[in-house]
Amino acid sequence: MRAMIVEQYGDNGEFVQADVPKPEVTANHILVRIAASSVNPVDTKIRANGASLPFAPKLPAILGMDFAGTVEAVGEGVTEFSVGDAVYGCAGGLGDLQGTLAEFINADVRLVAKKPANLSMREAAALPLVSITAYEGLTRAGMTAGQKVLVHGGSGGVGHIALQLAKAWGAEVYASAGSQEKLDLIRELGASPINYKTESVSDYVDAHTDGKGFDVVFDSVGSENIAPSLEAATLNGQIATTVSTVEVDLSQAHLKGLSLHVVFMLIPMIHNVGREAHAIILEEVAKLAESGKLKPVLDENRYSLAEVGKAHSRLLSGEGMGKVVIDNE
Known part of the structure; x- marks a missing residue:
């Protein structure tokens, strides 16, 4: 089968087209044409820093995590999927x-669900990692109905899904961004936009919570943004972050009795523990998508499998809005 591989990690880690063996279906797996x-x-972090990451694939490597496609074969023990699904x-x-940067994948059924019927393959391929992350964080x-929820990075991959989930579950949702285009998207998705470049934390906490703070802060930016998240939370509030690789003063967390939840959705994949939870979440996400309560936003540009390098560059540029999707076929 055709695949795009990297032969080295780091600055010189360019994608190269290769002809590699087509995987054979194994027990409790499905063979999917992507x-x-x-x-x-x-994905971009693994490509750049794979040599120092314990979970990076061995070289030469086929990268890529998310996919949508059609089942071509089912392995022994598989009952929930059929050929053609x-x-x-x-x-x-x-x-x-x-x-997933290949024509086929032999996928563990615990990490897969049936595609939302109302979404295209491209739309469905944009959802798995970000929707599982958003779902786990909330x-x-x-999070419960009626709470005030703040999503930092509300127009980003994880953020734009988190705000839709929170809204679908009955929260009063606010989301931050730094450009008018992104603020407009947040409003279009049903949340109240906050311009973090022109409003201080105290400004928007006063304006939207009467100075009390948000019940839940979902921080899809993380790192240095954890401090503003602590500041924005209410007493005994909850914070979920997707990036916690930073030293931060937790004094505010102590004085306000905050709970900090770190979301690293790759753990089941890396350690082969609790993978069933991912399939369950994807099934729930599919129901929300089919009910019209959740829809991914896709970047305006299209890329073929051979153009994956350009797709990586597009994501790294920060110029796009929405998920960058690759057409594998």
């Missing part, structure tokens, strides 16, 4: 799991 895949920041998932690109934070 129609589309999407690019996530973790349209499916989506996040099932490769780590350790010994072959990535549920760990114990």
Whole structure:
């Protein structure tokens, strides 16, 4: 089968087209012909820093995690899928799991669900990693209907899904961004926009919560943005972050009795623990999509499998809005 591989990590880690063996279906797996895949920041980090990451695939590597496609064969023990089913998932690109920048993938059924019927393959391929991350963050934070939820990075890959989930679950949702185009998208998706470049944390906390703070803060930016998240939370509030690789003063967390939840959705894939939860989440996400309560935003540019390098560059540029998707077929 045709695949795009990297032969080295780092600045010289260019994608090269290769003809590699087509995977054979194994027990509790399905062989999927991949129609589309999407690019996530973790994909670019592995490509750049794979030599120092313990979960990076061995070289030469096929990267890529998200996909949507059609089942071509089912392995022994598989009862929930049949040949011809349209499916989506996040099932490769780590350790010994072959990535999705290829024509086929032998995917663990615990990491896959049937594709939302109302979404295209491209739209479905944009959802798995970001929707699982958003879902885990909000549920760990114990979000309930009627709460005030702040999503930092509300126009980003994870953020734009998190705000839609929070709204679907009955929250009063606010989301931050730094450009008018992104603020407009947040409003279009049903949340109240906050311009973090022109409004201080105290400004928007006063304006939207009467100075009390938000019940839940979903921080899809993380790192240095954790401090403003602590500031924005209410007493005994909940914070979920997707990036916590930073030293931060937790004094505010102590004085306000805050709970901090770190979301790293790759753990089941890396350690082969609790993978069933991902399929369950993807099934719930599909129901929300089919009910019209959740829809991914796609970048305006289209890329073929051979143009994956350009797709990575597009994501890294920060110029786009929405998920960058690759047409594998």
